[in-house]
Amino acid sequence: MLLRKRAWDMMREDFPSIREDDTLAEAIRALRTAMKESPENHTVVVLKKNGAFRGVVTIWNVLKAVQTTVLKDDALKNAEESDWDQTFARACAVCTQTALDAHLETEVAMLKPGDTLLTVLDKFLAKKRGYAVVEEGDRVIGIVYAGDLFREIARDMVQAF
Template sequence: MMLRKRAWDMMRDDFPIVREDASLAEAIRVMREAMVDAPDSQVVVVQKKSGKLVGAINLWKLFKAVKQSVLKDENLKEGGEVDWDQQFANACLICTQLRLDEHLITNPPVLKPNEPILLVLDTFLKSRRDWALVVEGEKVMGVVYVTDVYREMTRDMVKLFK
């Protein structure tokens, strides 16, 4: 049963998307909105106007970009008193001006819709990522997270142990 599962069986076809000309702040906003319905959502797909895949940005890349924005202020590095509210406001302003392409994962892990669950798992292991994009042609069909694969695998395992 489990070995018959394919990427399309596990993929989420409702996923956050931004265009390639979006700012870092826009990607953060879109991911935050996606997390309302899917708290484990952690990837924003970046596309051209035509819908062609450009890349993706994940939570870790967003964290790094925000950290770089906060640390741009020389006052933080001097070790004196810091107005953290003002610092955060400055970082937010910087984020609205940062280009997304500077933080983009341009070679994300990609799956074909009909790839079996073992190849999906192998893609996670080889890419050392806990997500992959399901792509057909040049169009992103969905996103599969390692948690989705885990749920599928353990669903059948739990049935066998009862």
């Protein structure tokens, strides 16, 4: 049964996406909304103006942005307790208005809808990521998370013993 599984059997057709000219703030909003519906949904797809794939922004990219632009802000380090919240808010505003290019992952596992489960597994392991993007032609049609892949594999493995 496992060998019959394809990427389209596991992919999620409902995934968050934004345009490449959006800011990090838009990526954060899209991630928050998606994670309310599904906590595993930790990736937002970034599309070019023509709708083609540009890259992804993950929660890890957001956390890295917070670390490098907010928490290492000199004004924040030197702020007195009384104005720390205001300084933090200002640093966050600067961070979220940055362009996506600095936070974008472009070297991601790309799948075709008909890729077999073994191909999907190989691509996950090769890229060492918890997601893969499913593309048909120039259009992103879905995303597969490691949890989706695990559920497919585990279902058949449990039935085998």
